[in-house]
Amino acid sequence: MIILGLETSCDETSAAVVVDGRRVLSNVIHSQLVHRRFGGVVPELAGREHIRRIVPIMNEALGAAGKTLADIDGFAATFGPGLVGALLVGLSFAKALAYSTGRPFYAVNHLEGHIAANLLAHEELGEEFLTLLVSGGHTMLVGVNGFGNYTVMGRSLDDASGEAFDKVAKILGLGYPGGAAIDDLAKTGNPAYIRFPRALPDPARIDFSFSGLKTAVALYVKNHPPEEIQHHLADIAASFQEAAVDALCDKTVIALRRTGLSVLALSGGVAANSRLRAKLQAACDHLGVRLVYPPSELCTDNAAMIAAAGAIHLLRGEQSPFDINAIPYQKLI
C-alpha cells in the first residue's frame, strides 16, 4: 500500500511517499535551516506560506519516489495539534486529492505521527514501548501498548523542552537553531559550573517544567557582568543543558520503572541532542532497556511519519470522513 503523507502543522511544509507504513520512498521537508544566516525563518513564518509550497513539495516527493498520483493507494495528513491556518492547508489538500482520485484518506494526529516515526525507522520494533517525545512544541512521555493504545504518563506543564533550548540560546546570544548551538558549545563547557534548578524533583510526579529553568538562566545572565558571561558561555550552556537533560532522564527512568516497558523510543527534534542520548543510553543500559531513536529527518516534523501513521490505520480498514476539521488543540488521547 503506497501512501502519500502531508504535514503542515507548524513551520515545516512536508510531503512523503511511504510503502506499507514501513518503507520511506521519499520524504521532502521544506527546511528552514538554509536560512540560518539570517538568524531565523525567512522570508516568513509558515502559516499561509504552506499554500505556496504545498504543490511543488508534493511534486518533488512524488518525483523522488518515482511515482505519480495514479500510483498512490491512499492519503494521510495531519489534522492537529498545530496552528489552524497551517493545518488546514495540508488537510484540505489531502482531502481533495483523496476525493478526486477516489482513494481512501486518514487524518493523522501529529503526536501519533511522532510515535510512528520509530516504527518507520526500526522495522523490527514491536508495538509496546515508552515514547519520550521532545520537540519545540511538545514534551511528553507516552506508554504505547499497541499502536493506537496510549497512556500519557507525563507532559510539560509550561514550555516545551526544545523551546527552552531555543530561548536559552537566544539569551546567550547563540545562533539559530538554538538546540544544535547549545549542544555544540556545551561539549567544551563544564556541566557542573552552575547548578540550575531541576524542576519538579518530586518522584511521584512525572510531569516536566522548563519555564523556571529558562528564567533561572535569564536571571543569571542579568546578574553577572557581560565579560564574565562571555568568558563562561560554554560552561553556562553546558550547565543549562545538564539541568534540562537531567529532568528528562529522571522522569523517563521513573516512567520506565513504573511501566516495566523494555524499549524506550526517543522522538522529536530534541532527540538529536547528544547529551540527552548519552545520558538516556547510560540509564537504559543500567535498567536493561533498549534505546531507539529515528534518523534526524524523522525526528523533526516530517510527512513520512504522518504517512506511516496513516498507513497503519488505513491497513486496518479505518478511514476518516471528509468533514473532519483541523483541531489546533487536539490531544493525543
Place this chain on the structure above:
Amino acid sequence: MDCLPLETGLVSRSLEETECLAEHFYRMIRPDAVVALFGPLGAGKTCFVRGVAKAAGIDPVEVGSPSFTLINEYPGGETPVFHFDLYRLKSPAEFYAIGGDDYLNRSGIILIEWAENGGEYIPRKRFNVRFEIVDERSRRLTFSRSD
C-alpha cells in the same frame, strides 16, 4: 480597570500571586478584550495567561507556551481564550502570514505575548500589561488601556 493603580503598577511576589492578579483582571474585562503583554523572557507573561484562563473556567493545565505553535486556543470555559505568542515573529507582516488576523473577529479573549512584534497589526483598542523583573521572585505589573 479604573481601580487598578496605573502609574506605579503592582508588585507580585510569586508565580501564584501573578496568576491570582490575572484572575482578578479577568473579572474586569469584557469577553472580547484584546490584551497585549510586554516584558522579557521569564517575566511571567505565560503565567498571567494561565490565571486569566483559569478564571474563565479553563483547566489551567491546558495553558502552555505557544512560542512554537504561535497561537494556542483554549476552548471549554465560559469564554474561549486565544493565547498568542509573537516571540518568533521577525516582522509584523508575519502576523498576517500566520493567520493572526483571523482571530481578531472571533469572540473570545485574546492575550498576546511579545505584542510589540505584531506592530500595527495589533488592535489599538486594547489593554496593555507590562512586566518587569524586580528580583528572583518579584515582578512589577503595570496596567494601562489604549484606544
